[in-house]
Amino acid sequence: MLRHRLAALFEPRSLLVLSSRELPVVRTPPALLEGRIAVVRIGGDGRWQMPRRLDFLEDGQRLDMALLCLDPASLPAALDALKTHRPRALVLLPHSTPAADPIETRAYCQSWGRMNDCLVLGPGALGVQRPHLGLSLGLDPNGAPVGRVALVAQSRMVAAAVLDWAGDIQLGFSAVVSAGDADGVTVADILEYLSMDPRTDSIVLYLEEADSSRRFTSALMAAASVKPVILLKAGRSDSNPAADAVFDALVRRTGAVRIRFFVQLFSALKVLVHAKRQRGRRIALFSNGYGAAHLALDVIGGGPVSRADLSSQTQRDLAAVLEPGAALGNPVISHAPLDPARLQQALGVLANDTNVDGVLVLIAPDALSDMDGAAEALARFSEASSKPIMSCFLGDASMRSQRHRLDAVGLPAFRTPESAANAFGILASYQYNQTLAQQTLPPEMLSRPPRLDEARALLNDAIMSGRSDLDPASCRWLLDCFHVPIRPDDQPVPDAAREHVPMAVHVRQDVRFGPYMRFGPGGDAARLASPHREIELPPLNNYLARQLIQRGKFWSRVLERDLSPAAFEQLREALERISEIVSELPGIRTLTIDPLWWDDTSLYAGDIRVGLDPGYDGERPENRAYRHMAIHPYPRRLVRPMIRKDGQEWLLRPIRPEDAVLLQEFVRDLSDESRYMRFVSMLRELTPRMLARYTRIDYDREVALVATAQVPNPENRGLLRERIVGFAHYLRNADGQGAEYALVIADDWQRRGVGAALMRSLVDVARRQGLGYIEGIVLATNRPMLGLMTSLGMRNDPDEADPGMRRLWMRLDA
Template structure:
């Protein structure tokens, strides 16, 4: 029993990108008329649909297009309304468009966020309220418009049209968009779609990314982002989905001029840049930080072939440029190719005797165009070379244009990527024009070329991390975690926004994190008695109203290291140190100390100090933190972060980005053991974030790493309002136990997770050819690792897959018996499902169990309709659907049976409109 699905979340955007008719409001032939420019661009671009001009002045025609004075006089309503009217009339026009049944409007009028109506509300907000009841979707205001090369549609005020290409662009800045079009035309680079969003009243960045991700004309996606509008969770969800199938680059600048949009960095983080880097990397995309990098990235997006690997060969007619490129490559973490012996032997035949016999290759200043071509060709045949960067410095022996032509010919006959760098200007421009026309990436400097190559490498690495099969899932200690929840709940009930030191250490203990034993005293004499009891050297920490909170050690007014006394041996040393600590606290806090913590000293054994913990960002929510430990301010210099939830692969990557990773590699006695234990701790912290939403901050500092393993010496925990993760965590609460109908075999119905990839492949391999045809509507082969990762590592915000899993009957481990999927549109109006059961388990009732599970899930999350389509020959699916309450009907155009079930009644007019559309 099986059938397939298709995503419906962005269908409404076809009215914007593929309209059959367009009306331009505010169009005139006056100089500097935005509406006139847009209409002229539509005509000049060759738009093949119907065009209508609207202007209250009642012109007969505008640029040869019939003009009407009012919306009510139009012979028919357009698919798309483009609004270029003065600000004061825009809100009322949107209302009238909605009443008239227009479903899509693009507002190019600017300044609506600053313009206010009679009651003081911004025109932007007024538009949002007026549009929603009528189901009219709004793009803008203050956008530059959109350009779609496949539809010959230039619905923008851009001074140039776009060339046809495979890159889709979406940005927030209109003027940066027009500059990008100008540059791309000069470089002979094209786009499939080009759009700026402006203020984003309704249609937001995630919606556009989702549309581009499904568009067959789009190979790569380029995003320009000033600041985050709306939900960070929605943005990351769309980016993660898009980057699984297409290359995605994001230009995010650091400068914000609107003080209302300034992103305050999270506690314990030095700046927001670190957080955006972590968020975008977690989404599997590549970030660029300057316009130059964006331009260079566009070169690679448009012209590079699929990446074979990361090993780069460098070749130039001089060592100076080679040195610049090599230095940049190694600084960026790139890899130089190690030439195989056969290649070195072959190169000896075409290079001077004194060549360097290795990569990078110096062809020397007497290199001719023929030598450039011969060397490049040999490198493309080396199995250790994944890409070649050809650098040309102008000489009389190697004329730029002739050399370019010969390298182009080599590039046309190899599947490997060849990047080029023709240095200079006066004689290099003609050469670069030849290379541009040939569709090869070319750059002015060696560093730019390497940066562009590393953008592709970074994307490849991000994808590998995203698709790594996580380690087998180990069920947590549920009982201990319940105690941890109670511990937090009790503190909140007492009105505290922190845990005491003893509570914080208890919290770590509940999650099986090794923590140093602590004893507590109320006064100095109590400290002395505890020190005598412990014996040996001790450490004493005085506690007060500030150091119960994490990340306060960088406070210069109250540095945390003033609260500690270390390496105390004799009772006299202990009494003197504790007394001094007490006086210091009384000087700063009138209420005096809140007690003392006494520990045996744990220094020694070649210990390394590490800082790890949890903090909370105002935009992206909870973050996990890792870096150098200790109480000095300079720990901020090694602060690396990652968004939870984490698996083993992500935890290892977080550690590897820190400077402490290099220290560990040099100093650790058992590196793999230490990395495994540190990764395990990060995963446990990630688990805390998911299970304890009131956990605002947690800092383990220092965490000691030595021959004995890892040990948390000090910890502080703060509490706050419940948080929302930017990346949806695993929904453990949806799991339930069942028994199969005939055999009585025990099984579990639960959400799928990445760790299920091996068993999911085994499940797929049990399916008959007929079951596969019914599920996918065609015959197909064994799925690749990439496909399996996409099926198992899902985003629980936008889709759900429930599996029935049971212990294997004749060997250890678990096996998958069946799966149901539901993909929900962006507005939670419709969800589409698919279901497939193992062939040998038909009749066990699993189809009904999984279908009821997905029905209940979608109904609970407020989805209005559950729907899908199946082949007419799939009578068992049709029968099950009817039995469960679906309404089935035949779709003659698609030759499928469609099944629909209303789960919740719409409460808004826009919902009713979407259900009809």
């Protein structure tokens, strides 16, 4: 099996150390590198002698990693000497002597890496730690404890601080690495590796600068689809506040969670690593005093979670459990000394309320209460509860043991009410963002497909004429080509519409992440609102368009009360269609509809403006993988109705996140033989992580195709429903040049031409994405699959690693 190209960085099999000081990896070599480390000491006079040959390397074999800690002035000579051993990865640790010109030193090292096909981390990198391997490639003599969280930081100082603080909450790590800028080992590179790392269950990411939009987006989306990703980004821009809002929108769409402050980092880690995930926003609070509850409510107000309305039955049940005079609303306040049994009963009542999605327990020090007993009762209750329970044991020294006890059993425990309430908000944001990440455009166009050729001709003519914007008539024509349900600005606006607060839709460009859409109040009312709150990245579907409308205060304060259902649906469709304009016409730089008036039945444009990109060359976006956008749209061009050899109709289309249930049914319905031929095991269903990996596809980098057919549904009076009858997928190989495919067909649809059609489409997409080859490993006894692939022009070679398998492959760049 091919090694990932970052394996030399995270799991090196050979190492050369050039340093003026003793490093941890030299003092206690891990088993992974036993007998395969060469150490070159730098003397007091700054001299060293690079060995011409490393005994543990065979002739022609490359060194996996070189680890350097030396005066920056000596780097050119050291790197020149290293060429002999051709390292795959180079880690440059900080040195007590600063570089005379840090920018020039970094540029030199990165240029050396490109010229020598070597990954470069640094200069000034924290290094790399893999605690489960005993690997500490840095200056820290202690090393991180073993755990399941990966820490990736663009600042070695922040990474060092996180490691220092993690001891207090008994947090361990699967990997720790400080990432450089876009010229070296990038954040995107590391995220791609960690998304497939079996030792990593969640990822903490500290950013100071995001690298190229599509690459970073793709990697973040791939990682967040299979494991929680917590992101802390520094560096807000006062001169361009929209940039931060656009980045927020991007993070939401990938399914990751962005936190604002360093102090929130451990709250996020606690809840996403350990806590059960709530399915709603409604929180019940239980406390032994009003103060802590009010502090928590101050955080909850206006945030992603809300205070639950307790049912009358719940309040009666609480009255039977708690002392007379206890507050039975929400928050529930008990002033009596805490009794572990009574506490457990009260929490059970709260958790059983259908209006409650999670319970927050806030306990302040009380000399009359059994705090250890309360913590034990809370731990037992949390383990049995199906809903998330979080706690706050206020204080420090006297309450630390209770917090550690609860953390140990997976019940997040916090020191302050604010951090505990914020933790519930993080959980709610995670669920919301995961829902956004699963949104994709439907396989069919909206009710009326746009007149794309007409719209493209309109734009190209204007750009070729040297115009920087469209005239009013052309703006109206453009919206008509996409059937945007807005009355044009050359028609009078009814007086009834002008009585409402106007709306506005803006399309603008971010330097890094391309076009984004902004919705909010228009006209003079826009001066009273934050212009950067309601932002979304195209493409939009029905759900995303609704969220763009309903997420902000303009909805809750004005539109929710006044906007009629008919006008709402027109607004939602208008946003979808404007999103389609943005996706299909890269030549548009800006689009503004402001003010946008409305009455009970229609939308009216007060003014329409469209700005153009004079440098646009007219190339269709699908031929460039929609590079002008941060998120690749659903590839509708791959949707094709097909006919089986016997005349049975079926549909070939790219897979979507909502196909997870259908894909699971498909795998369960396979015969044991088909399942074994595909998975080389008796796997009867896909794990949740596998389902996410196969259905949440970034179509810029890979593809998954399904064959579907309409079949009777016995559970719904025989009405037709969709069924997956074939699945084809490829993942890029570690070398970045090729991909490994997988193909499986339902037993009752085999030998009908479906597999051949899926594979031809798969190969065509791989060729369009610039891959050099495609390959698959097939059981030597799977004669039908061997015959199919050779009929498609693939070579059939032995698999060097396993004589029972065959390698079927094809060059795509011939």
